[in-house]
Amino acid sequence: xxxxxxxxxxxxxxxxxxxxxVDTVIVEExxxxxxxxxxxxxxxxxxxxxxxxxxxxLHSEQVITxxxxxxxxxxxxxxxxxxxxxxxxxxxxxxxxxxxxxxxLQRNALTSSACGVCGSASIDQVxxxxxxxxxxxxxSADVLLAAPQLVRPLQPAFxxxxxxxxxxxLDPDGTVRCVxxxxxxxxxxxxxxxxxxxxxxxxxxxxxxxxxxxxSFELTQKAVLAGIGVLxxxxxxxSLAVELADEAGLTLIGFARxxxxxxxxxxxxxxxxxAEIVAARP
Numbered sequence: 001x002x003x004x005x006x007x008x009x010x011x012x013x014x015x016x017x018x019x020x021x022v023d024t025v026i027v028e029e030x031x032x033x034x035x036x037x038x039x040x041x042x043x044x045x046x047x048x049x050x051x052x053x054x055x056x057x058l059h060s061e062q063v064i065t066x067x068x069x070x071x072x073x074x075x076x077x078x079x080x081x082x083x084x085x086x087x088x089x090x091x092x093x094x095x096x097x098x099x100x101x102x103x104x105l106q107r108n109a110l111t112s113s114a115c116g117v118c119g120s121a122s123i124d125q126v127x128x129x130x131x132x133x134x135x136x137x138x139x140s141a142d143v144l145l146a147a148p149q150l151v152r153p154l155q156p157a158f159x160x161x162x163x164x165x166x167x168x169x170l171d172p173d174g175t176v177r178c179v180x181x182x183x184x185x186x187x188x189x190x191x192x193x194x195x196x197x198x199x200x201x202x203x204x205x206x207x208x209x210x211x212x213x214x215x216s217f218e219l220t221q222k223a224v225l226a227g228i229g230v231l232x233x234x235x236x237x238x239s240l241a242v243e244l245a246d247e248a249g250l251t252l253i254g255f256a257r258x259x260x261x262x263x264x265x266x267x268x269x270x271x272x273x274x275a276e277i278v279a280a281r282p
Contacts, residue, residue, distance in 0.1 A: 003027055003047040003087075004157050004181075026163040028183045033057065034076070034091040035100055045187045046157070046164055047087065049180055049195070050075075053187055054090050056194030059202075060222045062099065062129055067198045069098040123244045132227030134249045135205035139172045139230060140271045144253060145261060146174060147210045147232050154179040155212075167192045170208040177207070185213040186222070193226045203227025215254055217241045224248045230269055232256050237264055 010023045032042045033054055041061075045053060051073050058064045076089040094100055151168045158164055158181060167188035168179040180191035189211065196204055208230045209223050215237035221244065223231045230251045237245075237254045242264045245252035251266040263270055 003029075005160055024160045026157060026161045026183055029086075029088055032089045034089065035063075036093060037091060040092075040101070043187060044184060046181065046183045048182075049191045050087075050090060052180065052191045052194035052198065053182075054092060054194065055197050056190030056192070056222075058092070058098075059193060059197055060190060060225055061101070062225070063101065064094070064098050064197075065131065066097070066202070067200065069095050071095040123240070123247050126221050126224055126244060127248050130224050130227075130248065132203035132205070132225075134224070134227065134229040135203075136269065137172060137206055137229055138269050138271050139208060141261075143170070143172065143174045144208070144230075144232050144256060144270065145259060147208065147256060148212070148234055150174055150176055151179055151210055151212070155181055157181045158212075164188075166210075166212040168210040169196065169204065170210060172206060172208065185211060185216070186218050189219050189222045193222060196226065205229065208232060210256075214238070215241045215252060217244060220244045220248075220250065220252065224250055232261070 004027055005024050006027055008023050008025045010021055012018050012021045026046055028044055029047055030042050031045050031050060033040045054073055055067060055070060064070060070092055072093040073090055075085060075087050076091050077085050147170060150170065151166055154176060155166045158166060164181050164183045165185040165188045166179060166181050169177045169192050171177060178192050178195050180188050182188040182191060196202055204226050207228050209228045210232045211219055212234050214235035215231060215233035217238055217240040220231060220241040224244065232253045234256055235254065237252055242252060245265040249266060251269040252264045253261050254264060255262045
């Protein structure tokens with residue numbers, strides 16, 4: 001899979017075939033984003049769909065609101081130590097309507113693939129910043145429960161490595177519109193939002209955002225800013241993610257596994273006919 005995976009010698013202990021072997025591991029490399037040649041942010045990511053990633057990142061940081069505000073996004077030639085293009089530096093030329101960050105606020109610190117850096121410091125800032133009212137679209141509980149199985153066949157790198165996250169946009173009928181993989185869950189979401197931005201699909205008022213991870217404040221923020229009304233995660237949400245979802249009007253679902261899930265906020269969007277409901281203990 002090119003730069004997405006690489007082969008790594010290992011020593012297997014136990015199991016059916018112990019001893020020296022070779023495993024496939026996911027690639028993790030830095031991506032530096034520059035705005036007009038000036039450093040803006042560095043994130044650790046899995047190479048691939050970098051232009052989508054950059055668009056989604058700039059949208060979540062409220063630098064751009066539409067793809068037309070990016071005049072050009074290109075890899076910087078000669079960015080390696082020997083003058084070779086590493087494809088790890090993208091320079092963005094912003095156009096009319098973009099809001100470049102103040103030079104003193106530009107992020108020169110590394111953003112890890114584990115958790116990223118939150119672009120807004122509070123729930124109030126996120127709700128004030130969003131341009132979209134979240135639509136009251138309803139979706140079947142069956143579709144939400146099926147989301148992990150619908151997305152899994154479209155995760156080729158995960159199938160080879162088991163070592164990275166996925167984010168996906170689904171229609172209310174279960175049609176999968178876009179899947180992106182990345183070692184960082186926030187990068188995977190930026191990639192699908194960036195894809196939608198470049199397709200002129202924002203606000204994503206009819207979309208379900210699925211993530212194969214926990215639901216953090218940052219992922220919830222990205223969903224709200226993109227106009228997404230339903231976020232489904234296979235793992236747990238954080239307390240701040242729940243608070244933001246409740247305040248912003250987003251339906252937040254966690255532990256979507258098998259035939260069960262938890263609806264943490266705004267259950268009115270979920271059609272529960274035929275679904276078994278068990279009340280949680282206080």
